[in-house]
Amino acid sequence: MRPYTVNISKRGGINIKAIPLVRKKKRGFFWELSRNRFSYLLVLPALIYVFIFSYASYPYLAIAFQKFNYVKGIFGSDWIGFENFAFFFKSSDAILITINTVKLNLLFLAFGTFFAVSIAILFNEIRSKLFQKLAQTTMIFPSFLSWVVVSYMIYGLFSTNFGIINQIIHYFGGETINWYTKPDAWTWILVGMKVWKDAGLASIIYLAAIAGIDQSLYESADMDGASRWQKATRITLPLLAPTIAILTLLSLGKIFYGEFGMIYAIIGDNGVLYPTTDIIDTYVFRALRQVGDPANAAAVGLFQSTVGFTLVFLANWFTRRFFREGALY
Template identity: 50%
Template sequence: MRKNKRKKVTLFMDIKKNKAAYLMLVPAALYTFVFGYCTIPYMIIAFQKFNIKKGILHSKWVGLKNFEFFFKSQDAALIIRNTIKLNLLFLFFTMIVAVILATMINEIHSRYFKKIAQSTYLLPYFLSWIIVNYILYGIIGSKYGLLNYIISFFGGTKINFYNEPKYWTIILVVLKVWKELGMNMVIYLATITGFDEELYDAAAVSGATRLQMCTKITIPMLIPTIAMLSIISIGRVFYGDFGMIYALVGDNGVLYHATDVIDTYVFRTLRMIGDPSKAMAISFFQAVMGFLCVWGSNYIARKKIEEGGLF
């Protein structure tokens, strides 16, 4: 009976009742509206030959020409392949290294050592890619770089890494792992700390070695976390790490073959070539693929893992 009495609260009534609470939402909501929702109508310029004077309503419609232009160019296959390949490599190697380190740290009993190790692993995470570029230059720079110095010390010839795309997939993967492993390790370690001690005690009573406990208890129990972090990454597989690639490679065209990803390509189309419509077409494709990936991976997560869905 009470249920019938309760009137449906409309948004307007709710706002009136909680004026102050809604007022506190305004800055964040406004920001999200301007930089989130307002971007969506602009996406139609992908189907136009956008002219800044005419605006998005009066520019000339060209149908799918911008998409055609992109997919017929030889760049399309390259940058899509690079984006996906690099992201999968980043995901795989960061995960392996972080899981191994987390299990190893878990075996250590000296609190002091644990703390210092953790702090050092996290350090690179807080550096910007620009700084990482300076560090990289110090190591592989062709003239004074440490690595080249070592190579020539042992009688080899110096390598000009900035002219050799073939090394760059490895360089990018190494740097990504270097920068991210600390953060990932912390997440895995937090998960391990939550495991039930009794499992290990029981294993110890049955005579299991530490190594067996790692491979039979710790790692299998980490699988849900591994899966969840992988799902987040796979949802973003179409988004290249612009901040990383552009800071490290910049406008060095020699390396594009190994390093160019969708985001750097869109950036160049927008800022160097100055064609917002073509840039938007590529980015449109990326947004749609990205959306499908997020949705798809979340769907799988919800089906396969308990509490696995992110939303």
């Protein structure tokens, strides 16, 4: 419906005129690119990274179905169907490795989300701005450490002869423990180190979501005499639920991808700890290093990606049905 102007003259007459519609000129992609060129320039390194390591690598998935030969290349190698997948699935350790991968990732996800949300809520409750900045800096700092550096820190804690943990046990009259021969303990050691390293940085996302909550809700709760605990559990957590759900769905896509950098840096080739720490990624890396066949690694990588995509799709369907606000699409 077109807008109109109404003019009333001194004699009481009414004059109605239609306002001509001004059609906006369509702007093309290059005009948008030129207008915001500096913003797109900042995004360019990330786009190049994603293009090279994600989209440009798609053609190489073909080697998962080939007896790959470096001389013949992708287009000249012989096709062997699903034989490369048998390399992993017929392995005697396939079930154990898969269980370890899923178990560790689920523990990382559960404890990481719990502590990241808890830290974000605690940061939100801090009233001193100076202490808040100091605490945030302290919690985020471990995220910038290399897993190689962290592995030396762990060795300093759990070394049999000189580790701090054994020193404390010996001080109180206990016997020293050779932690590097105790597979069961390393599940929780890895979970603890993963949470310590990543929870602080992950809490920033939740802290940003908390900052977007309408402050009038907290003011109304104050007028009703609500305590800080009640405001956190009755207002903050329910409004954080969509963010938690979306980040959990995104993490499910990597449920079959282990933390290779962490586990290989900390565990290395210590076969004694393999029963609880060996995952798909470290297993494939060892096989690739010993056999030197990239087709086997590509087959396992394709399997991991397919399962991850399926899990995200099913989890999103389930979430959309029962909790629409937390669905990805």
